[in-house]
Amino acid sequence: MTHDxxxxxxxxxxxxxxxxxxxxxxxxYTHLHAMxxxxxxxHLQGKxxxxxxxxxxxxxxxxxxxxxxxxxxxxxxxxPGNGVLHTIERNDELSGIAAAFIARxxxxxxxxxxxxxxxxxxxxxxxxxxxxxxxxxxxxYCAYYHALIGKVRSGGFLLADNVWxxxxxxxxxxxxxxxxxxxHAFNELVQTDRRVENLFLPLRxxxxxxxxx
Numbered sequence: 001m002t003h004d005x006x007x008x009x010x011x012x013x014x015x016x017x018x019x020x021x022x023x024x025x026x027x028x029y030t031h032l033h034a035m036x037x038x039x040x041x042x043h044l045q046g047k048x049x050x051x052x053x054x055x056x057x058x059x060x061x062x063x064x065x066x067x068x069x070x071x072x073x074x075x076x077x078x079x080p081g082n083g084v085l086h087t088i089e090r091n092d093e094l095s096g097i098a099a100a101f102i103a104r105x106x107x108x109x110x111x112x113x114x115x116x117x118x119x120x121x122x123x124x125x126x127x128x129x130x131x132x133x134x135x136x137x138x139x140x141y142c143a144y145y146h147a148l149i150g151k152v153r154s155g156g157f158l159l160a161d162n163v164w165x166x167x168x169x170x171x172x173x174x175x176x177x178x179x180x181x182x183x184h185a186f187n188e189l190v191q192t193d194r195r196v197e198n199l200f201l202p203l204r205x206x207x208x209x210x211x212x213x
Contacts, residue, residue, distance in 0.1 A: 019043055022101065022104060023073060023074070026069065026101050027040060029101075030067075030097070034067075041071040041204075045203060049071055049159070050077045050078060052131075053079065054078035056157060057079070058083060059082065060084055060127045060130055061083070061130060061133070062085070062129050062151075063132075064122075064144050064148075066088065066094065067094055068098050069087075069098030071133065071135065071161075073102065073107070076107035076110055083110050084110055084112060085111050085112070086125060087112070087113055087114065088116070088118040090116065090117060118136055119140065122147045122148065122151070123147065125151070128152070130152075130153060131158075132148050132151075132156075132157070133158075134161065138162060138183055139182045140182070141185075141186035142182060142185055152212050154212055155211070158208075162205045163183060163186070163187055163200060163205075165179070165180055165183045165206065166205060168183075169187060190210055194213075195212060197213065198210045
């Protein structure tokens with residue numbers, strides 16, 4: 001990140017409502033106890049997810065890739081009293097961290113946690129979603145999209161994290177670099193899907209905002 005971008009990020013954070021105490025504690029805990037803590041959504045992106053959820057007020061929402069639960073807690077803030085957020089994490093150790101913090105949230109009763117392979121779990125959920133957030137295995141982004149697009153209502157939204165992939169999507173990926181290949185394929189899939197309208201937002205590592213027609 002260049003000096004100017006660092007200053008821009010710092011200014012943006014200083015002029016954004018602060019994290020609540022539980023989220024700030026989760027950030028500290030994740031950095032101490034989890035591998036790859038940079039996978040946290042973080043303050044700016046977390047607040048954006050919260051604001052989107054508060055605007056949509058989803059009755060049913062889904063998150064693929066809980067990690068330690070930061071984005072989960074942000075997304076849950078926009079759910080109405082009878083809303084439900086399903087969140088799926090493959091790593092049971094991470095699920096344990098997320099569960100402990102979710103249990104302390106005032107929105108805990110709205111969050112249903114699932115541990116396992118999202119591509120196996122998604123078909124078992126008899127739900128129509130207003131909002132879905134993809135932040136799981138980058139090698140399966142296209143598969144997640146295909147699994148979810150039919151479950152999102154017309155006018156509903158899908159969000160996908162890491163679509164910039166540190167700029168690697170603008171380069172020719174190495175033959176063995178499945179992560180970059182898949183993220184690029186996902187971006188192209190969304191861009192050419194006439195069922196949706198999309199916005200590539202260059203926030204942090206890239207966020208794709210997708211509205212189903």
